Amino acid sequence: MPKILREPIVHFGLLAVGLFVYFQLTAAPEPEGSDDGIIEISAADAALLANQHSQAWSRPPTREELDGLIQARIREEVLVREALALGLDTGDGVIRNRLRQKMQFLTDSAAQALTPEAPVLQAHLEANAERFEQAGTLAFEQVLLGSNPTEDEVKATLNDLRSGADPLTRGVASMLPSQVQASAPVQIDGGFGRGFSSALAEFPIGEWSGPVRSGFGLHLIRLTEKEASRLPDxxxxxxxxxxxxxxxxxxxxxxxxxxxxxxxxxxxxPSGDELNALVVQ
Structure with missing residues (x-):
C-alpha cells in the first residue's frame, strides 16, 4: 500500500466523506423553505420519518402515528427557528459542546470503520507491550511470626524450617492461608499489603527466606513457583x-x-502582555 494511503489525514478524508453522506441521509429531515417562512415536509421527509419509526419499533407507523411524527417535526422546526432568531444559541455551552461531540463522533466513526491487517496489530502489540503485558505469578508458603518477634525467634524459626520442620507447627495462628496458589502481584498485595509481592519476587524458589513484613506482621516465606510476566500472543x-x-x-x-x-x-x-495581566505571576 502506498505510504500516503496510510496517513491519518487520508483515512479521515475518505471515511469522513462517506460518513457525512450517511449522516445526511439518516439525520432527521430538515424542512424546506427555511429562508422564506415556509415549513415544508416533503414526501421524502415523511418517508424518512416513517423509516426511523420502523427502525425504532420494528414495524411501520400507523397513519395516526405518522401524522403525529410530522406535527412533532413541525413543532420542533418552529421552535428552533424562533430560538435561533432570538439568538438563544449564542454562547450556549451545552449547544456548543453537543456540536463538538458530534464532530468528534464523526472522527471516531471513521476510526471504527478501519480494519487493520494482522501485521499492523502485531506491530501495535509489540510497540505498546506495557499495555498488554500479562503480569507474572507467584506461589508460596508462609509462616506468620507475629508483629514484633525478636531477632533470635526469627533466626530459630528460620533454621527449623530449613531443617525440615512442619511449617504448620511454627509461627502464630492467623486467618491467613499457609499456602498461596499462583497469584498475580496485585492479588497478593491485596491480601498481604502493598509491596509484599515485590519482596517475595527476589527470593529463591524452594528455600525458606525472610522475614518480610506485611500488615499482619513478619513472615517467613518459601517460594514454590515463580512465573515471569510475558507479552501474550x-x-x-x-x-x-x-x-x-x-x-x-x-x-x-x-x-x-x-x-x-x-x-x-x-x-x-490577546497579546502576551494582556494575558500576563490576567494570571498569577
Whole structure:
C-alpha cells in the first residue's frame, strides 16, 4: 500500500466523506423553505420519518402515528427557528459542546470503520507491550511470626524450617492461608499489603527466606513457583489490541481533522502582555 494511503489525514478524508453522506441521509429531515417562512415536509421527509419509526419499533407507523411524527417535526422546526432568531444559541455551552461531540463522533466513526491487517496489530502489540503485558505469578508458603518477634525467634524459626520442620507447627495462628496458589502481584498485595509481592519476587524458589513484613506482621516465606510476566500472543488479546489501535487512530484522525479545518481560520488572541495581566505571576 502506498505510504500516503496510510496517513491519518487520508483515512479521515475518505471515511469522513462517506460518513457525512450517511449522516445526511439518516439525520432527521430538515424542512424546506427555511429562508422564506415556509415549513415544508416533503414526501421524502415523511418517508424518512416513517423509516426511523420502523427502525425504532420494528414495524411501520400507523397513519395516526405518522401524522403525529410530522406535527412533532413541525413543532420542533418552529421552535428552533424562533430560538435561533432570538439568538438563544449564542454562547450556549451545552449547544456548543453537543456540536463538538458530534464532530468528534464523526472522527471516531471513521476510526471504527478501519480494519487493520494482522501485521499492523502485531506491530501495535509489540510497540505498546506495557499495555498488554500479562503480569507474572507467584506461589508460596508462609509462616506468620507475629508483629514484633525478636531477632533470635526469627533466626530459630528460620533454621527449623530449613531443617525440615512442619511449617504448620511454627509461627502464630492467623486467618491467613499457609499456602498461596499462583497469584498475580496485585492479588497478593491485596491480601498481604502493598509491596509484599515485590519482596517475595527476589527470593529463591524452594528455600525458606525472610522475614518480610506485611500488615499482619513478619513472615517467613518459601517460594514454590515463580512465573515471569510475558507479552501474550496476538490471538490471545486481539480484541483489546484492535480496540487500542482504533483509539489511537481516532486520536490521530481527530488531530488531523482539526489541523485541516484550522487552516480556514485566522486566529486572533490577546497579546502576551494582556494575558500576563490576567494570571498569577
Amino acid at each position: 496476538l490471538a490471545e488479546v486481539e480484541g483489546k489490541v484492535l480496540f487500542d489501535w482504533r483509539r489511537e487512530q481516532a486520536n490521530a484522525l481527530s488531530e488531523a481533522q482539526f489541523n485541516a479545518l484550522l487552516t480556514a481560520y485566522e486566529i486572533q488572541i
